[in-house]
Amino acid sequence: MSAGDVVGPAFPEVPVGTDNLLGLEVMGAETAAFNFAANLWSLHYLRLTNQIQPGITYEVLTAVNVQYAAMARYQDENGAFRMWPESEPSVWLTAYILRTLWLASFQDWENLIYIDPSIMNRATEWILGFQTSQGAFTETPNYKHPLDSKTNPTPRYQLERDGYKNVSLTAQVVLALVNVLPGLQGTLRGSANSARDRAVGYLERELESLHDPYDVALVSWALTKADSEQKEVAYNMLHRRRREEGNKIYWSREPVDFNPMVYEDSQRPFIQPKNDQKWDAHAVETTAYALLVYMARDGIGIIQENIVRFLAVMRELDGGLISTLDSVAAMEALVEYSYRARLRDVTNMYVTIEHSANPNFSVNVHLDNTFNLASMRSFDLENIWGHISIVGHGSGQALVQLDYSYGVDYEPLLDYPPVPAFDFTVSSKFYGRNNSHLEITTCQKWTDMEEAETSGVAVVEVHLPSGYYVMQDYLIDLVNSRTVRNLRWALRTDTQVKFFFNHLDNEDTCVTYEVERWHPVANHSRYNMARVYDLYQPERFNMTIFEVYPLYGLDVCEVCGSYQRMSGGRSPCQRHLHTGAGRVKQGPAKRPPGDTYVGS
Incomplete structure (x- = not known):
């Protein structure tokens, strides 16, 4: 992939969203806000340039109107x-959506x-009540642990979070109020203006105590946007905490390791893929806010360019960086x-791409x-081995990225x-004729107590065997039953079931659900x-594989046997045996409850 701008x-598609920018099939208010913001920032970029x-x-x-309706x-x-x-x-989510709608x-x-x-008016008025x-803003009593885990500092940076000292949330609300104030009317505008001033005063008083x-x-x-008298003090504190490595400048709780270099016999350096780092999402979002501060104060210079180099290196996907929150912050800054x-x-650049595994492959791109x-x-590369050679010359700045994937x-x-x-942990239990029913249980808990007491928003994804299905209504009933701690939503996609938790703590949270075979598909896997994983810090994850050998051992006739309804005529399996056809005819897409299924 290459693009002619940072x-x-x-x-790449219209519209853009979490699926085509981040490879995530997720849902919720913040997801709708990301889709809304990503489209508008891309449109603003085309307009401004x-x-x-x-x-x-x-x-x-x-x-975007569809995403607006989704947020509402x-x-x-x-x-x-x-x-x-x-x-x-x-409160955090309401402030974030206010910023997005602006x-x-x-x-x-x-x-x-x-x-x-x-x-906008109702959301603003509700926020002011907290x-x-x-002068600080606090979360509702329902969120002792924040949805965004980045706002929960490690013990090394821990502030006195007693309900009266939440600096990051207050800064988020200040950014929202600065944006929406011009559109407010009547007494609400005066109340919001007064609330913003008190919040800015609170941030100014707490400024010297900040370490994260x-x-x-x-x-x-936030102080820069609000034109605070202390914005220069804040800038100096930010400048002292920068990290530099080569031609990159960034902000992070710990140093970030970039793409490692490998030297082979020819001593020619080869860039290797960047590995996940402990604070990837944190570093990207933090550095994006820092870049906005530097540009507001000094415009464009070598420091700003080196900050952009860091953000370019941290890009993990074609359209996004790490996750939704950091990608929106980076979009705004870039x-x-x-x-x-x-x-x-100033862009006039030629890029040549060659692949050692295919001597005939050579691409010349003019930007x-x-x-x-x-x-x-x-x-697309046909032979996935060897190395890629990229040579660019001319003027401007561009992105070149190599993406690959593999199954294990x-x-x-x-x-x-x-x-x-x-x-x-994931366990599976098959039952019914020819294993037509599958009960899946996942148990998960947060273990990194050195970082925080809980995770942020956590997502559990389980890939379903081919041909198995679960109704969305069944999953919603499971959520509404409130039998699973902190489970707030579930989503069924074409290939997966996803569960969304406000957070996970250090006690096991288990989810048990059932899926059924709806389509006659023989599993070869x-x-x-x-x-x-943590939705807003996806480098916090754990993955596993679970065995579906009872399905792997079935042949196609056994799959048909557990699928077909009692009826006259030959079953698809019988037709397969009679005609020698190369594939099985798919049965009904939906199975009415109460029908009896027997072998062929």
Whole structure:
């Protein structure tokens, strides 16, 4: 993949979202907010760099309206937003969505997207009810542990989190209030303005006590946006905490190891893939806020360019970086950088890509200041061995990225996290004729107590055997039963079942559910994959494989036998044996309850 700007490819598809930018099939209010923000930041980027082509604005904003409706689904009558339909309202999430909705406030788009002021007003009024007398903002009593684990410092950086001293949440609310204040009316505008001033005063008083780079960067950006008298003090604190390695500048709780280099017999260096690091998502989001502070203060310079180099190296996917929150923060910073640096005006670059395993493979890419500067150029490699040679010359800045994937069925070959954070076990129990029913139990718990008491939002994903299915209504009933601690939503995709938890603690949380064979498919795989991870710090994960040998041992006629309803005529399996056809005809897509299934 290559793109002619540090922002990355703009609209590889329309619309963009978590699926095509991050490879995540997730849902919830924050997911809808990410989809909303990703499309609007990409559109703002094209607008600011004069790359808007006819029709793209209408197409994108039409899709953004759908995401807007998706976000509104999660708003209560009192204005608060909740992460999932069955979860509790959150101050952090409501402030984050307010910041996101503000992105649509652009005069030229008013005929294509309209943000109802009552949504903004009710959300703002609800948030103001959670400001303390000291000026800080606190979460609702439902969230003793934050949804975003990055706002929960390690013991080394632990602040006195007593309900009156939540610096990161207060900074998030200040950023939201600064954005939405111009659109508020009446007494609410005066109340919000007063609340913002008290919150800024609180951040100024607590500034000197901050040690966590995330808190320092976020508070510095909030004070800069609010034009605080202490913004220069905050900048100096931020500048002292920077880390430098070669031509990269970044902020992180610990040093980050970049792509390792390997020297072979010829002493020619080869860049290897970057491994997951302990604080990847934390470092990206923190550095993005720092870049915004530096550009607001000093414009464009060598320091800003070296910060952008770090963000480019940390990019794990074509369109995103690590996860949703850090990717949106990085988008905002990189769009501002590209606009200020006038990258499109100076871009005139030639990139040559060669592959040692295929002497006939040679790609020449010309990147210039045309309308397709931000288009993604992708090339498939047929023989996956050897090395890739990339040579570029000319002017400008561009991204070149190599993506690869592979499957494993041997546990020692699985990916392992940089820090053990979760215990995770999966068990399966087959029953019914020819194993047509499968009961899956997953047990998971948080183990990295040195970092925090709990995880942030945790996701459990279990890959289903081919042909097996579970109804979404069944999963919703499981969530609503409240029999599983902290389980707030479940989602069935084409190939997986996903469970979403507010957090996981150091006690086992087990989920048991049943799936049934709905389609006559013979499984050729002996193992299926499952994993648990922190949604906003996906480098905190654990994955395992569980055996489905009872299915692996079935032949196609046994699969048909447990699937087919009692009826006249030959079954698909009988037709297969009679005609010698190469594939089995698929049976009914849905199985009405109460039907009897027998062998052929």
